[in-house]
Amino acid sequence: MRGSASAAALVAAVIAAGTAPAPAAEPSLPVDCLPDAVLRWEAVDPELRYGARDVPGIVLGHPGDSSPTTGTTTVASLGRGGSVTFELIDVVIEDRPGPDFIVFENAFFQGAPPAGPDDDYLVFHEPGFVDVSADGTAWVRFPYDPDALAQAATVGAIDRALHRALRGLAGITPTF
Numbered sequence: 001m002r003g004s005a006s007a008a009a010l011v012a013a014v015i016a017a018g019t020a021p022a023p024a025a026e027p028s029l030p031v032d033c034l035p036d037a038v039l040r041w042e043a044v045d046p047e048l049r050y051g052a053r054d055v056p057g058i059v060l061g062h063p064g065d066s067s068p069t070t071g072t073t074t075v076a077s078l079g080r081g082g083s084v085t086f087e088l089i090d091v092v093i094e095d096r097p098g099p100d101f102i103v104f105e106n107a108f109f110q111g112a113p114p115a116g117p118d119d120d121y122l123v124f125h126e127p128g129f130v131d132v133s134a135d136g137t138a139w140v141r142f143p144y145d146p147d148a149l150a151q152a153a154t155v156g157a158i159d160r161a162l163h164r165a166l167r168g169l170a171g172i173t174p175t176f
Contacts, residue, residue: 032090032091033091033101034060034061034062035059035060035086035087035088036060036086036087036088036089036090037056037060037086037087037089038055038056038059038060038084038085038086038087039085039086039087039136040083040084040085041055041056041084042078042082042083042084043076043077043078043079043082044078044079044080044081044082045079049076049077049078049079049082050075050076050077051074051075051076051077052076052077054076055076058074058075058076059076059084059086063104063175066106066108066174066175066176067108067176068108068109068113068174068176069108069109069110069111069112069113070108071106071107071108071124071174072106075106078128087136093132102175103128103130103170103171104175105126105128105170105171105172105173105175106126106171107123107124107125107126107171107172107173107174107175108123108124108174108176109121109122109123109124109174110122110123110124110157113174114160119160120159120160121159121160121163122157122158122159123157123158123159123163123172123173123174124156124157125152125157125158125163125166125171125172126171127149127152127166127169127170127171127172128169128170128171129141129142129144129169129170130142130168130169130170142168142169143168144166144167144168144169145165145166145167145168147165148162148165148166149166149169151165152166152172158172
């Protein structure tokens with residue numbers, strides 16, 4: 001899925017939530033941490049968007065295969081200003097230390113991926129807002145740096161420093 005900085009609702013291809021591990025005396029059960037439904041799909045020019053005919057299936061389930069430098073073709077494009085809202089029926093996202101859930105998008109490295117944490121890199125990006133709600137009515141937007149977002153809109157690829165400044169947005173971190 002391709003998000004945009006002006007998306008108004010929860011922008012995601014897949015949401016994964018962490019859960020507490022079961023005590024050792026209990027058997028481990030598979031955790032269904034994927035969205036259960038697409039409540040709203042609002043692509044800009046939906047007939048012309050890549051993958052639109054395959055919604056909702058293409059945006060539900062596990063992320064598609066990708067590589068660090070090519071992304072994946074199992075995506076659906078929203079276009080700038082589009083949004084998608086997912087429903088999680090059997091997952092509770094808890095506010096614990098560290099990441100609480102992940103939004104997968106289609107960002108990928110332009111050129112070689114970094115070999116180490118201090119290496120420079122460039123990322124193809126399509127930033128999108130992430131809003132969450134417990135009841136589907138009251139929404140909370142993840143914090144982000146509006147100045148960094150404005151700067152990202154002027155470049156074709158973001159570098160390591162800008163990538164770090166864009167935390168809180170979807171569509172900026174390669175996943176593979």
